[in-house]
């Protein structure tokens with residue numbers, strides 16, 4: 001084994017948690033000791049909540065407006081607070097290569113401030129992805145409306161967004177699950193997805209997904225899906241793929257119309273070429289858009305707990321617009337390159353990378 005972890009020092013990813021839920025998620029990421037390429041920022045209108053966090057970079061927004069007492073479940077206040085502190089926000093994300101926003105939508109701060117943060121990233125020409133949760137049905141119509149309005153507003157400035165539905169999560173856990181336990185579970189999934197994404201971008205594998213691949217995929221307008229799956233044997237890898245494609249935590253979107261897909265395969269031992277090609281063919285069969293761009297990544301990790309783990313990011317779903325955005329440097333590899341790259345896979349010469357111990361799992365398995 002040549003090298004266990006090979007990180008990309010040139011890439012700066014900023015993960016921004018906005019509002020109570022977002023800040024909790026970022027705080028959980030902080031406890032994960034991500035690489036130096038990751039900058040974690042917690043943003044809130046609630047000073048007491050910010051003070052309770054371990055994350056070092058905290059920004060209190062709208063200090064004059066709310067006096068540090070929160071946005072009172074009002075997205076307009078969340079937006080105005082962000083506007084008041086726009087300068088701070090610009091300085092915080094300037095210089096990043098990728099910004100990932102995470103928030104629970106339905107309240108005031110996350111819902112109101114996130115679209116402005118995304119707009120700032122867009123204006124600074126930074127690739128921006130948002131991963132947000134939708135409220136439980138039981139939280140009421142008003143919160144749901146706020147959340148949907150927030151999604152409408154963030155859709156345009158971000159390059160891709162992913163919604164995790166708290167209700168779908170509940171279904172996955174069974175009706176008897178308690179509220180806080182469901183929130184915790186959702187936070188765990190959110191955190192693991194983020195860890196996984198960040199690791200995929202900052203650590204290199206045999207067939208590497210890099211920032212340009214990521215930019216290509218994010219450049220397709222429309223909804224995105226992020227899914228994970230795992231299997232104990234290579235023979236069951238198609239089940240892992242189906243799990244990833246049907247992740248019950250991700251709401252609304254169906255993968256059929258995706259225009260871009262990142263397929264990241266983590267395996268304990270070198271997979272058969274037929275398995276690898278078969279998985280990619282299987283994805284391709286699911287997609288009605290035959291010109292879909294599939295960017296594969298393969299990482300070998302002898303310490304993996306399962307034989308196979310799969311991460312799927314699909315973008316450009318159900319959107320009429322297929323215009324790549326500020327993507328001049330993006331790698332325009334198409335599916336044909338897959339086999340060529342595979343020819344370079346050599347377990348003796350390749351770089352091994354480490355896999356996060358808490359790689360995302362469905363229902364916390």
Ligand SMILES: Nc1nc2c(ncn2[C@@H]2O[C@H](COP(=O)(O)OP(=O)(O)OP(=O)(O)O)[C@@H](O)[C@H]2O)c(=O)[nH]1
Pocket residue numbers: 018019020021022024045046070071072073074103104105106107108109110111133134135136139143166182183184186187
């Ligand atoms: N999954 C998950 N969702 C949460 C959690 N906390 C809150 N939410 C969801 O996120 C929505 C917004 O809650 P917060 O993040 O606390 O709200 P906020 O953005 O800080 O807004 P204000 O409190 O009004 O300033 C809620 O309606 C919940 O659906 C959490 O810990 N986990």
